[in-house]
Amino acid sequence: MKSTTEYLTFRTKERREYINITRRIEEIVRESGVQEGLCLVNAMHITASVYINDAESGLIQDFDDFLERLAPHEPTSQYRHNRTGEDNGDAHIKRQVMGREVVVAITKGKLDFGPWEQIYYGEFDGRRPKRVLVKVIGE
Amino acid sequence: MKSTTEYLTFRTKERREYINITRRIEEIVRESGVQEGLCLVNAMHITASVYINDAESGLIQDFDDFLERLAPHEPTSQYRHNRTGEDNGDAHIKRQVMGREVVVAITKGKLDFGPWEQIYYGEFDGRRPKRVLVKVIGE
């Protein structure tokens, strides 16, 4: 069994951003030499997500609107978590709805993707360095 | 390490449908010969889900009502994504809430399931051929 572990670091300018990381994951899989296996990609922080969906700017805005409607950032006093001095109670909930991780099949040395699948890093409390883990296992 | 890759294709009659695919996944696991390992099952399209829950028709309708309340199909003009000419903005959001994939343990050659776990394909923008990937790895 082969395995590879990589860490990507992101520091977004905005509180919430959505970054297409597909190319970087493809490179890691290629360099791993794994032909058949699994690739786990997960946010290492609990106010961010890794998810798979479309690289279409309108849809990304739709996701952001949806998440703000479900768990608005303001007023920050609506979240008990923020009594600890934080202001990111909403970000923990947004991350939970969008998910922490994706597991992608590797077939014949490549991410085995449908036509529109793209891997995104979803940041809900940015403006500081945060990490994503990539783990490849297989043969 | 052994591995098996299979693709299932679904073409639903309705826009939204929920299909129990447990038996087909069990067959693929049996044929793989893997005794201890993991089975990944994921939608390859970004307007569909694979999830695990109950095979009970009332609950399936409850899920559908819940998703329509969170992200209604109509009016289609409420989603920026639909300005591209699509009408499936809601389906991308519904899929995100229900999830893309499941990872199931294989123990002694079988899906290691609790008493009520059933694997479902959740279609939110059907009426065309769409695929599900099944990847088995282990020994």
Next chain:
Amino acid sequence: MKSTTEYLTFRTKERREYINITRRIEEIVRESGVQEGLCLVNAMHITASVYINDAESGLIQDFDDFLERLAPHEPTSQYRHNRTGEDNGDAHIKRQVMGREVVVAITKGKLDFGPWEQIYYGEFDGRRPKRVLVKVIGE
């Protein structure tokens, strides 16, 4: 390839409870002897979740409020599923929002975690024995 399978049983006093199970998963990983691999942790019941987020009591209450707002327990008659004699229609939906499982990387013999990641068992229909599966594979 090495693999380990363990089952944890929980019987909560309340209908809904959130239990930090990180220490128990760490022990299972240590005992497995796996240095590089993956650890799957999933609820085996379809009215419970395994998820990763913060060990902060205010946030846990925020999650609970959020889930009750999305899919309230009462009135139980609002869910078709409850016509079967159950009263847990809401619990199936809450579990779906929070997720069934987590897949965690194992690196150098340990759960490869960010600074605040903690594994939680989220119970939405407790007061009876329910199980969580832990599967470790790797080398």
